[in-house]
Amino acid sequence: MKYILIIGDGMADLPLKELGSKTPLQVADHPNMDFIASHGSCGRLITLPQELDIGTDVAIMSILGYDPKKFHTGRGPLEAASIGVKLNENDIAFRCNLITERNGILADYSAGHISTEEAKELLKSIKDAFEEPKRIEFFLGVSFRHLLVLKGNKYSNKIICTPPHDALNKPISEILPKERDESGTKTARTLRKMIIESKDILSDHPVNRIRVRKGNNPANMIWPWGHGTKPKFENFYNLYGIKGAVISAVDIVKGIGVFAGFDVIKVPGATGYHDTNYEGKAYYALECLKDHDFVLVHVEAPDEAGHLGDYKLKIKTIEDLDKRLIGRILKDLKGDYTIAILSDHITSTELRTHSKEPVPFAIFSTSQRKTSKVSRFDEFSVRDGSLGLIEGIKFMSLFLKYDELNN
Ligand SMILES: [Zn+2]
Known part of the structure; x- marks a missing residue:
């Protein structure tokens, strides 16, 4: 038996008035998802525990059966794993954004989506100024x-850092890192x-002088956040x-894969955006199943x-x-x-952010072909599914035993 888990990141939604109080999943044409729902079993999943961040990293840990309350330490260590940086026991890893500060305000969490080439120059100056061996x-x-x-062991993770995308236009002085204890x-x-x-x-760095001259936001400040120590995954x-x-364009998903001991499969043209190489992901998923039993295919778009x-883009x-991808x-x-x-x-799509409601899921197995009450895959149809409302961390064992279940 081979197992394929396909995650459409943030695909589920709340009803939109532009769509007559329907969701993009309800409106979109998706015969292959409907096939899985109508010949398999459906339910809803609680992937985000109340007390944790509403992030992809927390949700995907839940789905893979790693209780995020126990294993989630921050996105920094996941990103470190994804780019091959090995952490020791006491190390604390942070995502470090290059941001734009203007008149004491956090003006842009991405410094105008600065290019990697420019960032490399700026980071070199940062390294020269701040790096200390070990x-x-x-x-x-x-x-x-x-x-x-x-x-x-000189540093502690008992600190509070602010995600910069949640602090736009806030005074820098109010959102600087603070001690938790x-x-x-x-x-x-x-x-x-x-x-x-x-x-x-950074302010007067040649790279930023050119950016300002061209009317782009300068990357004039670093912003560490999302800190954590190495998670102890089984x-x-x-x-x-x-x-x-695992197949994904997103660092934190690949990082979870690294800690879970997955092989990370690189797909040319996988962008994490709507122009991603869907066919390539399908092809590489099929190829990797020749010598793997399980593949997680994650699509960020x-x-x-x-x-x-953009609800039209979401439907697309x-x-x-x-x-x-799924059809292939x-x-x-x-x-x-x-x-x-x-x-x-x-x-x-209306609020342009993540939300904590349960998500729909459907499972189909060639060894368990059935006729389900549910004929479509969306947030509301799956409520009639036989698997009900399930806690996220119970999903993986259900999925891997599904072919033996008599449900
Ligand atoms: Zn997500």
Whole structure:
């Protein structure tokens, strides 16, 4: 038996008035998802525990059976794993954005989506100024997304950092890192000092002078956030006895895969956007199933469309995911398999952000072909499904045993 788990990121939504109080999933044409729902079993999943962030990393940990309340430490370590940075026991990894500060205000969390080439120059100056062997290290990522690692037992993760995309137009002085308790005082102070001094280093940098001249936002400050220590995941193979792989364009999803012990499959042209290589993802998923038992195929595009507030684009990404990816897998996969389709969390296109309501899922197995009461895959139809409302962390064992279940 082969297992394919397809996650349309943020694909589920809340009803939109532009769509006559329907969701993009309700309106989109997706015959392959409907096939899975109507010949399999459906339900809804609670992927986001109340007390945690409403992020993709938390949701996907839940779906893979890793209780995020236990294993989620922050997105920094996941991004570190994704770019091959190994963390030691006491290291604290931060996502480090390049941002735009203007008149004391956080004006742009992405510094105008600065290019990696420009970022590389700026990060070099940051490294020259702040790096200390075995204590402080920066790593180049992509565009405005980079990595900071504080090493050794001198630092504490008992600090509060603010995600910059949630703090647009806020005064920098109000959102600087703070200590969560006394043990974090020194770490918070180190971070604040680097953030404030980075302004002096970056403001007059030749790269930023050119950006300003061209009318682009300068990347004139660093912004560390999303910190965490190395999560202690049990290897997926040890838990379930099957060999897994992950296909995703998104660092935090690949990072979860690394900690779970998956092979990370690189697909040319996978962008994390609506122009992603859907056919390529299907092809590589089928190829990797030749020597793996399980593959997680993650498609970021619907979430991005939701954050843009573009419901037409979201409908298109759902239709592309259905026809260009799922359709190909269903058509070309030979032998026995179990396939599931789900959304990791809801992304409200109206509110342009994630939301905590349960998400729809459907599972189909070649060994359990049935006629379900549910004929369509969407947030509301699946409420009639036989699997009901399930806690996220119970999903993986249900999915992997689905072919043996008598439901
Ligand atoms: Zn997501």
